[in-house]
Amino acid sequence: MPLKISSVQIADEKELRSLIISNLPSFISGCKILDNELPIPGAPIYILNELHQSVLVVFDLESAARALIKGLNSLDFVMEHGHLMSRIQTMSHMVSVQAAPSLMVIAPGPVPGAKCLQQAPVSILTKVFRPLSVNGEVSIYIEPDTQPELSAVQVVKQIEQADESVMNDDWSGTESIHDIFNLSDEEQDFFTEV
Amino acid sequence: MFENIDHPSRKSSHRLDEISHHFLSDDHKKLTEGHQVPFLPVLMRDSSQLEIIKSINNKLSLNGYCSHIVYIQEMSERMDLEMSERSFPEISLQDINWDNKTSVYNKFRGVINQKGDSDVYLIPVLDIQYRLFDLIGRIVILTDSTLRGISAAYAQIKELSPCALKTINIIMVSDEDVDIALRHYRKLADGVSRFLGKKIVNGGFVIKNVNARLPDGSDFIDVDDVLVQGIR
Numbered sequence: 001m002p003l004k005i006s007s008v009q010i011a012d013e014k015e016l017r018s019l020i021i022s023n024l025p026s027f028i029s030g031c032k033i034l035d036n037e038l039p040i041p042g043a044p045i046y047i048l049n050e051l052h053q054s055v056l057v058v059f060d061l062e063s064a065a066r067a068l069i070k071g072l073n074s075l076d077f078v079m080e081h082g083h084l085m086s087r088i089q090t091m092s093h094m095v096s097v098q099a100a101p102s103l104m105v106i107a108p109g110p111v112p113g114a115k116c117l118q119q120a121p122v123s124i125l126t127k128v129f130r131p132l133s134v135n136g137e138v139s140i141y142i143e144p145d146t147q148p149e150l151s152a153v154q155v156v157k158q159i160e161q162a163d164e165s166v167m168n169d170d171w172s173g174t175e176s177i178h179d180i181f182n183l184s185d186e187e188q189d190f191f192t193e194v
Numbered sequence: 195m196f197e198n199i200d201h202p203s204r205k206s207s208h209r210l211d212e213i214s215h216h217f218l219s220d221d222h223k224k225l226t227e228g229h230q231v232p233f234l235p236v237l238m239r240d241s242s243q244l245e246i247i248k249s250i251n252n253k254l255s256l257n258g259y260c261s262h263i264v265y266i267q268e269m270s271e272r273m274d275l276e277m278s279e280r281s282f283p284e285i286s287l288q289d290i291n292w293d294n295k296t297s298v299y300n301k302f303r304g305v306i307n308q309k310g311d312s313d314v315y316l317i318p319v320l321d322i323q324y325r326l327f328d329l330i331g332r333i334v335i336l337t338d339s340t341l342r343g344i345s346a347a348y349a350q351i352k353e354l355s356p357c358a359l360k361t362i363n364i365i366m367v368s369d370e371d372v373d374i375a376l377r378h379y380r381k382l383a384d385g386v387s388r389f390l391g392k393k394i395v396n397g398g399f400v401i402k403n404v405n406a407r408l409p410d411g412s413d414f415i416d417v418d419d420v421l422v423q424g425i426r
Contacts (some may be wrong), residue, residue: 039240081242183349190344190385194377 008133010140013061017138019128020059020106021045027127027142028055040081042074046101054101064107068117068126071105075122106142130191216333231265233302235326236334236365237350238405239343243271243336246320246400248369259422264305269320271368283308285317292325308422314420322350324357332361332422334397337382339368339375344382351386351394363397363421372416375399397421 010016017037024031030050038046043054056074060067079099102123104109111126118124130141183191236247240279247263254261265275267286283305291297309315316334319326327333333354337347364382368375379396386392398417 047291109207129244183345184389186391187348190388191348191381194341194381 008059008131008138010131010138013059014062016059016140019047019131019138020057020142023140023142024057029054034097038074040074040077044071044072044074055104057104057106059093059106060108062108063110064105064111064128065106067107068111068113071103071124072134075101075103147191197395204211217336219241228334232306232312233317233330234332234334235319235330236336237319237334239322239338239346243367244273244275244318246336246365247316249400249413249415250314250326250365250398250417250421253417254314257417257419259313260311261314261316261422262309262312264309264317266317266319267365269318269354272320273318281355287323287326290325298329322353323388327357327359331359332363333359334363334365336400337364337366337369339366339378341378343367344378344385347382348385348389351392352390355390362392362394363418364394365397365417367400371403372399372414375401395420 006018008018020031021036021038024033024045024047028047028049030046033045034048035046035055037043042056042058044058047057049055056071056078057066058071060070078081102125104125104127106127106129110167111117111130117126127142127144130138130143132139132141231353236250238244238247245335250349251261251263263281265280265284267284268288270280270284285301285305290301305315306312317326318367335347335350337343347364354362364379366375367380382393383396388395395416398415401416403414
């Protein structure tokens with residue numbers, strides 16, 4: 001049967017999460033998924049790699065910079081609430097308990113600052129996903145983040161373009177605070193300042 | 195599943211009236227009259243706020259009240275609590291037949307009998323539980339002292355409109371100081387009053403700022419006695 005491959009649009013973050021979860025074992029051999037969506041900022045997928053090390057997998061459907069910020073928010077939270085992760089690790093009968101999990105950022109394009117992140121004290125991997133239709137079935141291809149070098153100005157510009165709500169304290173990413181809470185225009189206006 | 199608890203009845207107060215006559219003897223009194231029910235659900239943003247509830251529990255004890263934390267079994271599982279951290283007996287909402295008044299009564303009376311009398315039993319909850327809130331008649335919402343935090347609290351209060359709640363207490367959680375937390379609280383109170391025509395009651399402040407810490411290193415917590423006075 002001929003293989004028909006074409007690019008395709010992914011509907012929403014939920015579908016992307018599902019596709020990443022189903023494809024994780026194909027590019028991280030021996031990985032074990034501990035939690036499909038940790039209830040912490042960035043809502044990462046929580047996995048163990050083949051070395052029994054914990055990894056937080058974050059992603060964003062539309063913005064590489066936003067994916068990165070989500071990941072950094074997740075790491076921040078974990079570092080501040082290490083006891084919670086210890087609980088999860090204990091519950092999962094992990095062999096080795098790390099001080100901090102590593103981070104994998106899966107983005108629709110090159111992640112700003114990827115080269116710099118490779119030197120970070122915490123392991124941060126960046127990947128790029130390509131949504132594909134294979135014989136009519138939606139899937140994703142996750143590939144290494146090989147990107148042209150960016151100047152510092154370009155990096156800053158990309159990060160500035162990330163959704164401001166994520167830059168502040170938004171957890172879910174693509175929607176504004178008021179979209180999430182379903183407030184009327186009048187209510188939105190009221191809660192924009194103290 | 196736990197999430198599938200029935201959607202709120204639009205006649206919540208009527209239903210409360212219907213079941214209340216089952217609790218009118220002295221033994222049942224604490225479970226019927228909303229202001230006297232010693233159970234107090236505390237609505238959290240996420241399970242990380244469980245530590246705050248534990249701190250509030252300790253603070254109430256320091257203030258001379260007898261206070262316990264009662265876990266809902268399904269919540270404990272979602273919060274990944276280890277067995278050693280769980281305090282039994284727990285309440286399983288799945289086991290409650292809300293339409294059988296005797297069953298509801300026995301469930302909560304059983305907790306009181308096993309835990310012993312207390313001024314308050316704090317119940318950590320991760321999301322809105324219409325049936326439970328209807329039954330108890332009051333809740334506490336832990337609210338982050340940020341615009342996002344008060345927007346979220348406002349949205350929750352709006353969502354709680356179908357519930358027969360007599361009192362909504364707000365405990366502000368701030369990384370800064372009491373003044374800023376108070377400004378956020380007032381903003382929330384204004385919004386709730388203006389748009390929803392309801393009143394909220396300040397239940398106190400939890401200040402998670404290193405500079406505001408007490409000499410023993412614990413967070414500054416000023417929990418208002420109204421939390422307990424309202425249900426004694």
